[in-house]
Amino acid sequence: MKLTAAQIGFIDNYLKNSGINYIDIRYEMVDHIATDLETKFADCEKSVLQDEDFQNYFKVYMAKNKAQFLTSNKQFAKTARMRAFKLILKNIVRPTSLLLTPLLFIILYKAIAMAGLETVKDILHITYTVLLIAVVLFDKINYKTKTEKFSVVDKMISGCLIGIYVVFVFIRPDKIISDSLWLSVYYTLFIAFITTGAITLLLLSAKYKKQYE
Amino acid sequence: MKNSPLYKGSLTTIIMKLLEENGRMYGYEITQKVKKTTNGELNITEGALYPALHKLEAEGLLDVEVAKVDNRMRKYYKLTESGKKETVNRLEELEEFIRNMQTLVNPKTNPDLQF
Incomplete structure:
Protein backbone atom coordinates (compact mmCIF):
# COMPACT_ATOMS: atom_id res chain seq x y z
CA MET A 1 0.00 0.00 0.00
CA LYS A 78 23.06 23.45 14.74
CA THR A 79 25.00 21.01 12.55
CA ALA A 80 24.06 23.03 9.45
CA ARG A 81 25.53 26.24 10.94
CA MET A 82 28.76 24.46 11.82
CA ARG A 83 28.95 22.96 8.32
CA ALA A 84 28.45 26.38 6.74
CA PHE A 85 31.20 27.89 8.87
CA LYS A 86 33.61 25.02 8.15
CA LEU A 87 32.95 25.25 4.41
CA ILE A 88 33.86 28.95 4.30
CA LEU A 89 37.01 28.32 6.35
CA LYS A 90 37.97 25.42 4.07
CA ASN A 91 37.59 27.62 1.00
CA ILE A 92 39.53 30.50 2.58
CA VAL A 93 42.60 28.31 3.09
CA ARG A 94 42.52 26.85 -0.44
CA PRO A 95 45.70 27.49 -2.47
CA THR A 96 43.82 29.73 -4.96
CA SER A 97 42.45 31.92 -2.17
CA LEU A 98 45.84 32.02 -0.43
CA LEU A 99 47.46 33.17 -3.68
CA LEU A 100 44.79 35.76 -4.50
CA THR A 101 44.70 37.34 -1.04
CA PRO A 102 48.22 38.89 -1.20
CA LEU A 103 47.40 40.10 -4.72
CA LEU A 104 44.25 41.78 -3.42
CA PHE A 105 46.31 43.37 -0.64
CA ILE A 106 48.80 44.83 -3.15
CA ILE A 107 45.95 46.22 -5.31
CA LEU A 108 44.28 47.84 -2.31
CA TYR A 109 47.52 49.24 -0.95
CA LYS A 110 48.41 50.73 -4.34
CA ALA A 111 44.85 52.07 -4.78
CA ILE A 112 45.06 53.86 -1.42
CA ALA A 113 48.45 55.31 -2.38
CA MET A 114 47.22 56.48 -5.79
CA ALA A 115 43.57 57.54 -5.26
CA GLY A 116 43.73 58.42 -1.59
CA LEU A 117 42.30 56.73 1.48
CA GLU A 118 38.92 58.48 1.47
CA THR A 119 38.16 57.59 -2.17
CA VAL A 120 38.93 53.88 -1.56
CA LYS A 121 36.86 53.95 1.64
CA ASP A 122 33.89 55.49 -0.20
CA ILE A 123 34.07 52.97 -3.03
CA LEU A 124 34.24 50.04 -0.59
CA HIS A 125 31.41 51.41 1.56
CA ILE A 126 29.13 51.77 -1.46
CA THR A 127 30.03 48.24 -2.59
CA TYR A 128 29.35 46.76 0.89
CA THR A 129 26.02 48.56 1.18
CA VAL A 130 24.87 47.43 -2.28
CA LEU A 131 25.93 43.85 -1.49
CA LEU A 132 24.19 43.88 1.89
CA ILE A 133 20.96 45.22 0.40
CA ALA A 134 21.16 42.66 -2.43
CA VAL A 135 21.54 39.74 -0.01
CA VAL A 136 18.73 40.98 2.29
CA LEU A 137 16.42 41.51 -0.72
CA PHE A 138 17.31 38.07 -2.11
CA ASP A 139 16.44 36.51 1.24
CA LYS A 140 13.15 38.47 1.55
CA ILE A 141 12.07 37.65 -2.01
CA ASN A 142 12.89 34.00 -1.41
CA TYR A 143 10.75 34.06 1.73
CA LYS A 144 7.83 35.84 0.03
CA THR A 145 7.83 33.58 -3.01
CA LYS A 146 8.00 30.63 -0.59
CA THR A 147 11.10 29.19 -2.20
CA GLU A 148 12.14 26.20 -0.13
CA LYS A 149 15.16 26.76 2.09
CA PHE A 150 18.15 24.46 2.27
CA SER A 151 19.70 24.28 5.72
CA VAL A 152 23.42 24.88 5.11
CA VAL A 153 22.75 27.53 2.44
CA ASP A 154 20.39 29.44 4.73
CA LYS A 155 22.75 29.22 7.70
CA MET A 156 25.57 30.47 5.51
CA ILE A 157 23.55 33.50 4.39
CA SER A 158 22.50 34.39 7.94
CA GLY A 159 26.02 33.78 9.30
CA CYS A 160 27.66 35.99 6.66
CA LEU A 161 25.03 38.71 7.13
CA ILE A 162 25.54 38.75 10.90
CA GLY A 163 29.34 38.81 10.42
CA ILE A 164 29.22 41.68 7.92
CA TYR A 165 26.71 43.61 10.01
CA VAL A 166 28.76 43.33 13.21
CA VAL A 167 32.03 44.36 11.52
CA PHE A 168 30.53 46.94 9.19
CA VAL A 169 28.09 48.65 11.56
CA PHE A 170 29.35 48.02 15.12
CA ILE A 171 33.12 47.55 15.11
CA ARG A 172 33.98 49.81 12.12
CA PRO A 173 37.74 49.06 12.08
CA ASP A 174 38.18 51.67 9.33
CA LYS A 175 37.31 54.35 11.93
CA ILE A 176 39.85 52.97 14.41
CA ILE A 177 42.76 52.22 12.04
CA SER A 178 44.46 55.22 10.50
CA ASP A 179 47.57 53.57 9.07
CA SER A 180 47.05 52.77 5.37
CA LEU A 181 49.08 49.54 5.60
CA TRP A 182 46.90 48.04 8.36
CA LEU A 183 43.78 49.42 6.74
CA SER A 184 44.74 47.55 3.55
CA VAL A 185 45.17 44.38 5.62
CA TYR A 186 41.70 44.84 7.15
CA TYR A 187 40.05 45.52 3.77
CA THR A 188 41.86 42.56 2.22
CA LEU A 189 40.65 40.13 4.91
CA PHE A 190 37.13 41.51 4.85
CA ILE A 191 36.85 41.34 1.05
CA ALA A 192 38.41 37.86 1.01
CA PHE A 193 35.82 36.69 3.57
CA ILE A 194 32.88 38.18 1.66
CA THR A 195 34.09 36.89 -1.72
CA THR A 196 34.78 33.40 -0.40
CA GLY A 197 31.40 33.39 1.35
CA ALA A 198 29.61 34.43 -1.85
CA ILE A 199 31.42 31.87 -4.03
CA THR A 200 30.84 29.08 -1.48
CA LEU A 201 27.19 30.07 -1.29
CA LEU A 202 26.71 29.93 -5.06
CA LEU A 203 28.48 26.58 -5.38
CA LEU A 204 26.59 25.10 -2.46
CA SER A 205 23.26 26.41 -3.74
CA ALA A 206 23.89 24.80 -7.13
CA LYS A 207 24.91 21.53 -5.45
CA TYR A 208 21.75 21.37 -3.32
CA LYS A 209 19.48 22.23 -6.25
CA LYS A 210 21.08 19.54 -8.38
CA GLN A 211 20.83 17.02 -5.55
CA TYR A 212 17.22 17.68 -4.52
CA GLU A 213 15.44 18.80 -7.67
CA MET B 1 17.03 3.60 21.47
CA LYS B 2 17.54 1.79 24.75
CA ASN B 3 18.03 4.40 27.39
CA SER B 4 21.63 3.57 28.14
CA PRO B 5 24.76 5.67 27.56
CA LEU B 6 26.50 2.44 26.53
CA TYR B 7 24.27 2.12 23.48
CA LYS B 8 24.25 5.86 22.74
CA GLY B 9 28.03 5.98 22.61
CA SER B 10 28.08 3.23 20.01
CA LEU B 11 25.32 4.54 17.75
CA THR B 12 27.56 6.07 15.07
CA THR B 13 29.66 2.89 14.92
CA ILE B 14 26.50 0.79 14.53
CA ILE B 15 25.33 3.04 11.66
CA MET B 16 28.71 2.91 9.94
CA LYS B 17 28.90 -0.87 10.28
CA LEU B 18 25.44 -1.25 8.70
CA LEU B 19 26.38 1.05 5.83
CA GLU B 20 29.60 -0.88 5.32
CA GLU B 21 27.58 -4.09 4.97
CA ASN B 22 24.67 -2.76 2.94
CA GLY B 23 26.20 -0.09 0.70
CA ARG B 24 23.55 2.61 0.93
CA MET B 25 20.59 2.88 3.30
CA TYR B 26 17.90 5.38 4.27
CA GLY B 27 16.96 6.39 7.82
CA TYR B 28 13.90 4.22 8.32
CA GLU B 29 15.71 1.22 6.83
CA ILE B 30 18.51 1.61 9.40
CA THR B 31 16.06 1.64 12.34
CA GLN B 32 14.32 -1.48 11.04
CA LYS B 33 17.57 -3.32 10.35
CA VAL B 34 18.81 -2.68 13.90
CA LYS B 35 15.47 -3.71 15.37
CA LYS B 36 15.42 -6.93 13.35
CA THR B 37 19.06 -7.85 14.03
CA THR B 38 18.65 -7.38 17.78
CA ASN B 39 15.21 -9.09 17.86
CA GLY B 40 13.58 -5.84 18.93
CA GLU B 41 15.98 -5.27 21.84
CA LEU B 42 17.46 -2.13 20.34
CA ASN B 43 15.07 0.46 18.99
CA ILE B 44 16.72 3.57 17.52
CA THR B 45 14.46 6.61 17.77
CA GLU B 46 14.24 9.35 15.16
CA GLY B 47 15.61 11.84 17.69
CA ALA B 48 18.81 9.79 18.05
CA LEU B 49 19.25 8.48 14.50
CA TYR B 50 19.01 11.61 12.37
CA PRO B 51 21.32 13.85 14.43
CA ALA B 52 23.89 11.00 14.34
CA LEU B 53 23.54 10.67 10.55
CA HIS B 54 23.84 14.43 10.03
CA LYS B 55 26.88 14.60 12.28
CA LEU B 56 28.61 11.83 10.31
CA GLU B 57 27.69 13.62 7.07
CA ALA B 58 29.09 16.92 8.39
CA GLU B 59 32.32 15.14 9.33
CA GLY B 60 32.64 13.96 5.74
CA LEU B 61 32.23 10.30 6.68
CA LEU B 62 28.90 9.89 4.88
CA ASP B 63 27.70 10.96 1.47
CA VAL B 64 24.08 11.62 0.52
CA GLU B 65 22.15 10.52 -2.55
CA VAL B 66 18.59 11.69 -3.12
CA ALA B 67 16.08 9.72 -5.19
CA LYS B 68 12.37 10.03 -5.85
CA VAL B 69 10.47 7.05 -4.42
CA ASP B 70 6.65 6.78 -4.36
CA ASN B 71 5.65 10.47 -4.52
CA ARG B 72 8.41 11.60 -2.18
CA MET B 73 12.15 12.19 -1.96
CA ARG B 74 14.33 9.69 -0.15
CA LYS B 75 17.77 10.42 1.28
CA TYR B 76 20.20 7.54 1.05
CA TYR B 77 23.40 7.53 3.06
CA LYS B 78 26.60 5.78 2.07
CA LEU B 79 30.15 5.76 3.40
CA THR B 80 32.74 8.02 1.81
CA GLU B 81 36.31 6.77 1.32
CA SER B 82 37.36 8.33 4.62
CA GLY B 83 34.17 6.91 6.16
CA LYS B 84 35.21 3.40 5.13
CA LYS B 85 38.60 3.82 6.79
CA GLU B 86 37.05 5.34 9.89
CA THR B 87 34.60 2.42 10.15
CA VAL B 88 37.51 0.00 10.44
CA ASN B 89 39.07 2.12 13.19
CA ARG B 90 35.84 2.53 15.13
CA LEU B 91 34.99 -1.15 14.92
CA GLU B 92 38.43 -2.07 16.23
CA GLU B 93 37.97 0.43 19.03
CA LEU B 94 34.52 -0.97 19.87
CA GLU B 95 35.77 -4.56 19.84
CA GLU B 96 38.62 -3.62 22.15
CA PHE B 97 36.16 -1.86 24.44
CA ILE B 98 33.92 -4.95 24.54
CA ARG B 99 36.95 -7.20 25.29
CA ASN B 100 38.06 -4.95 28.13
CA MET B 101 34.58 -4.76 29.56
CA GLN B 102 34.25 -8.54 29.45
CA THR B 103 37.56 -8.87 31.26
CA LEU B 104 36.48 -6.42 33.94
CA VAL B 105 32.95 -7.70 34.37
CA ASN B 106 33.91 -11.36 34.23
CA PRO B 107 37.53 -11.54 35.52
CA LYS B 108 37.49 -15.35 35.92
CA THR B 109 37.98 -15.75 32.19
CA ASN B 110 41.24 -13.79 32.40
CA PRO B 111 43.88 -15.47 34.64
CA ASP B 112 46.01 -12.29 34.68
CA LEU B 113 43.40 -10.52 36.75
CA GLN B 114 43.08 -13.22 39.40
CA PHE B 115 44.76 -12.30 42.65
Whole structure:
Protein backbone atom coordinates (compact mmCIF):
# COMPACT_ATOMS: atom_id res chain seq x y z
CA MET A 1 0.00 0.00 0.00
CA LYS A 2 1.29 3.43 -0.98
CA LEU A 3 0.38 6.91 0.21
CA THR A 4 -1.10 9.32 -2.33
CA ALA A 5 0.65 12.56 -3.34
CA ALA A 6 -1.98 14.50 -1.36
CA GLN A 7 -1.26 12.49 1.80
CA ILE A 8 2.48 13.05 1.37
CA GLY A 9 1.77 16.77 0.89
CA PHE A 10 -0.30 16.75 4.09
CA ILE A 11 2.61 15.31 6.12
CA ASP A 12 5.00 17.84 4.59
CA ASN A 13 2.66 20.73 5.40
CA TYR A 14 2.17 19.53 8.95
CA LEU A 15 5.93 19.41 9.54
CA LYS A 16 6.42 22.82 7.94
CA ASN A 17 3.73 24.32 10.18
CA SER A 18 5.46 22.70 13.17
CA GLY A 19 8.56 24.78 12.50
CA ILE A 20 10.61 22.33 10.45
CA ASN A 21 11.57 24.90 7.83
CA TYR A 22 14.39 23.30 5.90
CA ILE A 23 13.38 21.21 2.95
CA ASP A 24 16.40 18.90 3.19
CA ILE A 25 15.39 17.64 6.63
CA ARG A 26 11.67 17.66 5.85
CA TYR A 27 12.20 15.32 2.89
CA GLU A 28 13.84 12.87 5.25
CA MET A 29 11.14 13.14 7.93
CA VAL A 30 8.28 12.87 5.44
CA ASP A 31 9.87 9.73 4.01
CA HIS A 32 10.36 8.27 7.48
CA ILE A 33 6.73 8.85 8.52
CA ALA A 34 5.32 7.72 5.16
CA THR A 35 7.43 4.54 5.11
CA ASP A 36 6.40 3.71 8.67
CA LEU A 37 2.76 4.23 7.81
CA GLU A 38 3.00 2.16 4.62
CA THR A 39 4.74 -0.62 6.54
CA LYS A 40 2.02 -0.68 9.22
CA PHE A 41 -0.68 -0.97 6.58
CA ALA A 42 1.30 -3.29 4.30
CA ASP A 43 -1.06 -6.21 4.82
CA CYS A 44 -4.14 -4.18 4.02
CA GLU A 45 -5.89 -5.37 0.87
CA LYS A 46 -6.57 -1.90 -0.56
CA SER A 47 -3.88 -0.42 -2.81
CA VAL A 48 -4.38 3.13 -1.52
CA LEU A 49 -4.78 4.12 2.12
CA GLN A 50 -8.14 5.85 2.74
CA ASP A 51 -7.90 9.42 4.02
CA GLU A 52 -9.77 8.63 7.23
CA ASP A 53 -7.40 5.79 8.16
CA PHE A 54 -4.47 7.95 7.20
CA GLN A 55 -5.62 10.87 9.36
CA ASN A 56 -6.27 8.62 12.35
CA TYR A 57 -2.91 6.90 12.16
CA PHE A 58 -1.07 10.14 11.49
CA LYS A 59 -2.58 11.82 14.58
CA VAL A 60 -1.53 8.93 16.81
CA TYR A 61 1.93 8.76 15.20
CA MET A 62 2.64 12.46 15.64
CA ALA A 63 1.34 12.52 19.21
CA LYS A 64 3.92 9.83 19.96
CA ASN A 65 6.87 11.00 17.86
CA LYS A 66 6.59 14.76 17.28
CA ALA A 67 9.00 15.62 20.09
CA GLN A 68 11.62 13.31 18.52
CA PHE A 69 11.34 15.04 15.15
CA LEU A 70 11.59 18.50 16.72
CA THR A 71 14.71 17.45 18.64
CA SER A 72 16.19 16.12 15.44
CA ASN A 73 15.34 19.38 13.66
CA LYS A 74 17.03 21.46 16.37
CA GLN A 75 20.20 19.38 16.19
CA PHE A 76 20.11 19.53 12.41
CA ALA A 77 20.03 23.36 12.41
CA LYS A 78 23.06 23.45 14.74
CA THR A 79 25.00 21.01 12.55
CA ALA A 80 24.06 23.03 9.45
CA ARG A 81 25.53 26.24 10.94
CA MET A 82 28.76 24.46 11.82
CA ARG A 83 28.95 22.96 8.32
CA ALA A 84 28.45 26.38 6.74
CA PHE A 85 31.20 27.89 8.87
CA LYS A 86 33.61 25.02 8.15
CA LEU A 87 32.95 25.25 4.41
CA ILE A 88 33.86 28.95 4.30
CA LEU A 89 37.01 28.32 6.35
CA LYS A 90 37.97 25.42 4.07
CA ASN A 91 37.59 27.62 1.00
CA ILE A 92 39.53 30.50 2.58
CA VAL A 93 42.60 28.31 3.09
CA ARG A 94 42.52 26.85 -0.44
CA PRO A 95 45.70 27.49 -2.47
CA THR A 96 43.82 29.73 -4.96
CA SER A 97 42.45 31.92 -2.17
CA LEU A 98 45.84 32.02 -0.43
CA LEU A 99 47.46 33.17 -3.68
CA LEU A 100 44.79 35.76 -4.50
CA THR A 101 44.70 37.34 -1.04
CA PRO A 102 48.22 38.89 -1.20
CA LEU A 103 47.40 40.10 -4.72
CA LEU A 104 44.25 41.78 -3.42
CA PHE A 105 46.31 43.37 -0.64
CA ILE A 106 48.80 44.83 -3.15
CA ILE A 107 45.95 46.22 -5.31
CA LEU A 108 44.28 47.84 -2.31
CA TYR A 109 47.52 49.24 -0.95
CA LYS A 110 48.41 50.73 -4.34
CA ALA A 111 44.85 52.07 -4.78
CA ILE A 112 45.06 53.86 -1.42
CA ALA A 113 48.45 55.31 -2.38
CA MET A 114 47.22 56.48 -5.79
CA ALA A 115 43.57 57.54 -5.26
CA GLY A 116 43.73 58.42 -1.59
CA LEU A 117 42.30 56.73 1.48
CA GLU A 118 38.92 58.48 1.47
CA THR A 119 38.16 57.59 -2.17
CA VAL A 120 38.93 53.88 -1.56
CA LYS A 121 36.86 53.95 1.64
CA ASP A 122 33.89 55.49 -0.20
CA ILE A 123 34.07 52.97 -3.03
CA LEU A 124 34.24 50.04 -0.59
CA HIS A 125 31.41 51.41 1.56
CA ILE A 126 29.13 51.77 -1.46
CA THR A 127 30.03 48.24 -2.59
CA TYR A 128 29.35 46.76 0.89
CA THR A 129 26.02 48.56 1.18
CA VAL A 130 24.87 47.43 -2.28
CA LEU A 131 25.93 43.85 -1.49
CA LEU A 132 24.19 43.88 1.89
CA ILE A 133 20.96 45.22 0.40
CA ALA A 134 21.16 42.66 -2.43
CA VAL A 135 21.54 39.74 -0.01
CA VAL A 136 18.73 40.98 2.29
CA LEU A 137 16.42 41.51 -0.72
CA PHE A 138 17.31 38.07 -2.11
CA ASP A 139 16.44 36.51 1.24
CA LYS A 140 13.15 38.47 1.55
CA ILE A 141 12.07 37.65 -2.01
CA ASN A 142 12.89 34.00 -1.41
CA TYR A 143 10.75 34.06 1.73
CA LYS A 144 7.83 35.84 0.03
CA THR A 145 7.83 33.58 -3.01
CA LYS A 146 8.00 30.63 -0.59
CA THR A 147 11.10 29.19 -2.20
CA GLU A 148 12.14 26.20 -0.13
CA LYS A 149 15.16 26.76 2.09
CA PHE A 150 18.15 24.46 2.27
CA SER A 151 19.70 24.28 5.72
CA VAL A 152 23.42 24.88 5.11
CA VAL A 153 22.75 27.53 2.44
CA ASP A 154 20.39 29.44 4.73
CA LYS A 155 22.75 29.22 7.70
CA MET A 156 25.57 30.47 5.51
CA ILE A 157 23.55 33.50 4.39
CA SER A 158 22.50 34.39 7.94
CA GLY A 159 26.02 33.78 9.30
CA CYS A 160 27.66 35.99 6.66
CA LEU A 161 25.03 38.71 7.13
CA ILE A 162 25.54 38.75 10.90
CA GLY A 163 29.34 38.81 10.42
CA ILE A 164 29.22 41.68 7.92
CA TYR A 165 26.71 43.61 10.01
CA VAL A 166 28.76 43.33 13.21
CA VAL A 167 32.03 44.36 11.52
CA PHE A 168 30.53 46.94 9.19
CA VAL A 169 28.09 48.65 11.56
CA PHE A 170 29.35 48.02 15.12
CA ILE A 171 33.12 47.55 15.11
CA ARG A 172 33.98 49.81 12.12
CA PRO A 173 37.74 49.06 12.08
CA ASP A 174 38.18 51.67 9.33
CA LYS A 175 37.31 54.35 11.93
CA ILE A 176 39.85 52.97 14.41
CA ILE A 177 42.76 52.22 12.04
CA SER A 178 44.46 55.22 10.50
CA ASP A 179 47.57 53.57 9.07
CA SER A 180 47.05 52.77 5.37
CA LEU A 181 49.08 49.54 5.60
CA TRP A 182 46.90 48.04 8.36
CA LEU A 183 43.78 49.42 6.74
CA SER A 184 44.74 47.55 3.55
CA VAL A 185 45.17 44.38 5.62
CA TYR A 186 41.70 44.84 7.15
CA TYR A 187 40.05 45.52 3.77
CA THR A 188 41.86 42.56 2.22
CA LEU A 189 40.65 40.13 4.91
CA PHE A 190 37.13 41.51 4.85
CA ILE A 191 36.85 41.34 1.05
CA ALA A 192 38.41 37.86 1.01
CA PHE A 193 35.82 36.69 3.57
CA ILE A 194 32.88 38.18 1.66
CA THR A 195 34.09 36.89 -1.72
CA THR A 196 34.78 33.40 -0.40
CA GLY A 197 31.40 33.39 1.35
CA ALA A 198 29.61 34.43 -1.85
CA ILE A 199 31.42 31.87 -4.03
CA THR A 200 30.84 29.08 -1.48
CA LEU A 201 27.19 30.07 -1.29
CA LEU A 202 26.71 29.93 -5.06
CA LEU A 203 28.48 26.58 -5.38
CA LEU A 204 26.59 25.10 -2.46
CA SER A 205 23.26 26.41 -3.74
CA ALA A 206 23.89 24.80 -7.13
CA LYS A 207 24.91 21.53 -5.45
CA TYR A 208 21.75 21.37 -3.32
CA LYS A 209 19.48 22.23 -6.25
CA LYS A 210 21.08 19.54 -8.38
CA GLN A 211 20.83 17.02 -5.55
CA TYR A 212 17.22 17.68 -4.52
CA GLU A 213 15.44 18.80 -7.67
CA MET B 1 17.03 3.60 21.47
CA LYS B 2 17.54 1.79 24.75
CA ASN B 3 18.03 4.40 27.39
CA SER B 4 21.63 3.57 28.14
CA PRO B 5 24.76 5.67 27.56
CA LEU B 6 26.50 2.44 26.53
CA TYR B 7 24.27 2.12 23.48
CA LYS B 8 24.25 5.86 22.74
CA GLY B 9 28.03 5.98 22.61
CA SER B 10 28.08 3.23 20.01
CA LEU B 11 25.32 4.54 17.75
CA THR B 12 27.56 6.07 15.07
CA THR B 13 29.66 2.89 14.92
CA ILE B 14 26.50 0.79 14.53
CA ILE B 15 25.33 3.04 11.66
CA MET B 16 28.71 2.91 9.94
CA LYS B 17 28.90 -0.87 10.28
CA LEU B 18 25.44 -1.25 8.70
CA LEU B 19 26.38 1.05 5.83
CA GLU B 20 29.60 -0.88 5.32
CA GLU B 21 27.58 -4.09 4.97
CA ASN B 22 24.67 -2.76 2.94
CA GLY B 23 26.20 -0.09 0.70
CA ARG B 24 23.55 2.61 0.93
CA MET B 25 20.59 2.88 3.30
CA TYR B 26 17.90 5.38 4.27
CA GLY B 27 16.96 6.39 7.82
CA TYR B 28 13.90 4.22 8.32
CA GLU B 29 15.71 1.22 6.83
CA ILE B 30 18.51 1.61 9.40
CA THR B 31 16.06 1.64 12.34
CA GLN B 32 14.32 -1.48 11.04
CA LYS B 33 17.57 -3.32 10.35
CA VAL B 34 18.81 -2.68 13.90
CA LYS B 35 15.47 -3.71 15.37
CA LYS B 36 15.42 -6.93 13.35
CA THR B 37 19.06 -7.85 14.03
CA THR B 38 18.65 -7.38 17.78
CA ASN B 39 15.21 -9.09 17.86
CA GLY B 40 13.58 -5.84 18.93
CA GLU B 41 15.98 -5.27 21.84
CA LEU B 42 17.46 -2.13 20.34
CA ASN B 43 15.07 0.46 18.99
CA ILE B 44 16.72 3.57 17.52
CA THR B 45 14.46 6.61 17.77
CA GLU B 46 14.24 9.35 15.16
CA GLY B 47 15.61 11.84 17.69
CA ALA B 48 18.81 9.79 18.05
CA LEU B 49 19.25 8.48 14.50
CA TYR B 50 19.01 11.61 12.37
CA PRO B 51 21.32 13.85 14.43
CA ALA B 52 23.89 11.00 14.34
CA LEU B 53 23.54 10.67 10.55
CA HIS B 54 23.84 14.43 10.03
CA LYS B 55 26.88 14.60 12.28
CA LEU B 56 28.61 11.83 10.31
CA GLU B 57 27.69 13.62 7.07
CA ALA B 58 29.09 16.92 8.39
CA GLU B 59 32.32 15.14 9.33
CA GLY B 60 32.64 13.96 5.74
CA LEU B 61 32.23 10.30 6.68
CA LEU B 62 28.90 9.89 4.88
CA ASP B 63 27.70 10.96 1.47
CA VAL B 64 24.08 11.62 0.52
CA GLU B 65 22.15 10.52 -2.55
CA VAL B 66 18.59 11.69 -3.12
CA ALA B 67 16.08 9.72 -5.19
CA LYS B 68 12.37 10.03 -5.85
CA VAL B 69 10.47 7.05 -4.42
CA ASP B 70 6.65 6.78 -4.36
CA ASN B 71 5.65 10.47 -4.52
CA ARG B 72 8.41 11.60 -2.18
CA MET B 73 12.15 12.19 -1.96
CA ARG B 74 14.33 9.69 -0.15
CA LYS B 75 17.77 10.42 1.28
CA TYR B 76 20.20 7.54 1.05
CA TYR B 77 23.40 7.53 3.06
CA LYS B 78 26.60 5.78 2.07
CA LEU B 79 30.15 5.76 3.40
CA THR B 80 32.74 8.02 1.81
CA GLU B 81 36.31 6.77 1.32
CA SER B 82 37.36 8.33 4.62
CA GLY B 83 34.17 6.91 6.16
CA LYS B 84 35.21 3.40 5.13
CA LYS B 85 38.60 3.82 6.79
CA GLU B 86 37.05 5.34 9.89
CA THR B 87 34.60 2.42 10.15
CA VAL B 88 37.51 0.00 10.44
CA ASN B 89 39.07 2.12 13.19
CA ARG B 90 35.84 2.53 15.13
CA LEU B 91 34.99 -1.15 14.92
CA GLU B 92 38.43 -2.07 16.23
CA GLU B 93 37.97 0.43 19.03
CA LEU B 94 34.52 -0.97 19.87
CA GLU B 95 35.77 -4.56 19.84
CA GLU B 96 38.62 -3.62 22.15
CA PHE B 97 36.16 -1.86 24.44
CA ILE B 98 33.92 -4.95 24.54
CA ARG B 99 36.95 -7.20 25.29
CA ASN B 100 38.06 -4.95 28.13
CA MET B 101 34.58 -4.76 29.56
CA GLN B 102 34.25 -8.54 29.45
CA THR B 103 37.56 -8.87 31.26
CA LEU B 104 36.48 -6.42 33.94
CA VAL B 105 32.95 -7.70 34.37
CA ASN B 106 33.91 -11.36 34.23
CA PRO B 107 37.53 -11.54 35.52
CA LYS B 108 37.49 -15.35 35.92
CA THR B 109 37.98 -15.75 32.19
CA ASN B 110 41.24 -13.79 32.40
CA PRO B 111 43.88 -15.47 34.64
CA ASP B 112 46.01 -12.29 34.68
CA LEU B 113 43.40 -10.52 36.75
CA GLN B 114 43.08 -13.22 39.40
CA PHE B 115 44.76 -12.30 42.65
